[in-house]
Amino acid sequence: MTSLDKPTTPEPGTPPPPSEDQKAVTQAALFDAFGGIRGTVETMLPGLLFVMIYTINKDVKLSAIAAGAVAVLLVIVRLLRKDTVKHAFSGVFGVGVGVAFALFTGSAKGFYLPGMIYGVGLGAAFTISALVGFPLLGVILGPVFKENLSWRTRNPGRKKAYTKASLAWGLIFLAKYAILFPLYWWGDATQLGWVLIALKLPPMVLAVYFTWMFLAKAPPPIDVIAEWEAEEQAEKEAKAAAKAAKAARAATKEPGV
Template sequence: MTSLDKPTEDTDQPLAGDARAVTEAALFEAFGGVRGMVETVVPGLLFVAIFTVNKDLHLSAIAALAVSLVLVVVRLAMKDTVKHAFSGVFGVVFGVAFAMFTGNAKDFYLPGMLYTLGLGFAYIITTLAGVPLIGLILGPVFKENLSWRTRNPGRKKAYAKASWAWGMILLAKCAILFPLYWWADTTQLGWVLVILKIPPFLLAVYLTWVFLAKAPAPIDVFAEMEAEEQAEKEREAALATEGGEPAGGRHRRG
């Protein structure tokens, strides 16, 4: 059992070296890892590459949607988690539908840009409200749920810092993309979007890892609940034994 599996007793102590590796693995699991990053880039890359060559909105959109579906099918065939692939499909579907409706190829990117803008504000607003979004996302991954809000102030502070980082990075990305949406052509906007897919994400994940690596270990609330259930069973068994009956005897006679 690692330090991540035990309730923290000293909330001023940072994570140990092995727990830092666990934190890194958990972060990439939560955000899709290398494969998830590839799946988010490929549809947009294919769209802008085809559109750059032939300026055909329909062909570009169909190709982007097709490759997204293929990625989902591959994950299903490998019996792997599909949540990141499905989120990519939904993003592509909205982009394709919007571009087809308006007839403007640049609108393929608009739903994703609006999502990024909204997500950036969500990180900032939830942090100001005292419930940083990154903590809501990662709490279940670290088996701590919302225990960090009241029982682990050092960890709450780390989540707040990480949420600020995510929010500012996403809003900075939007500050680049939205002017390009109005002033640049489709290919220019598309290639900038492809370039900005991975680096800001990696920066945000890295800063999150830095903040959490210096934070107290999470409190495993699942382990605590299991321990409480086990203790309750032991108390019931002890009471039954003291009464001269085997555990569960009263229930059988009643």
């Protein structure tokens, strides 16, 4: 029997418990994955400009064109500064679809509809993925933490954390749009725009906070990239050793043998 006063040895392959450094790494990775402060501002600015202009003059066309122009300008600035453009491009795509809807329908509500539909779909995807045991957040963040999908079979603690976090994202998104869609149907476009702007940041911050809280308490990720690199290096060394051994045997053979 194992003595109760002696520490038990963890099973081989079991990830170590999270440390303070790991919590800091998790926080930094989440901050980068979701765009940080700058990415958040770039996401909010076109929509805010649309609402402000429409509130002042009720001109759908001018509001839509101004929002689209700002979104494109933000991408150009990033390109000139040689910064990453993944968040800016996703933002300009969303704004572009909204602008197209607004100009096509002639209604300011059309600017918001594509993003609202996307948000509901994303909330449903997060929720369903968590319920079926394949959390979407793990798929999104796996490459960020260099673990890819190793959490599914090799790190059950992280799978559980990703499941909880995905469920949190799903419920927060669905609750947000449960507030917005009644305004879309029965409110006016100005009210909808300002409420949407007000609800842009707080739900996102709450979802990211829950994600950090769950992942910070989970086991650290298994760096499969480092494992692959180590395997490749070991394979190269084995081939080099075999080649050297073969050359040594050939050198020791007597001529004519």
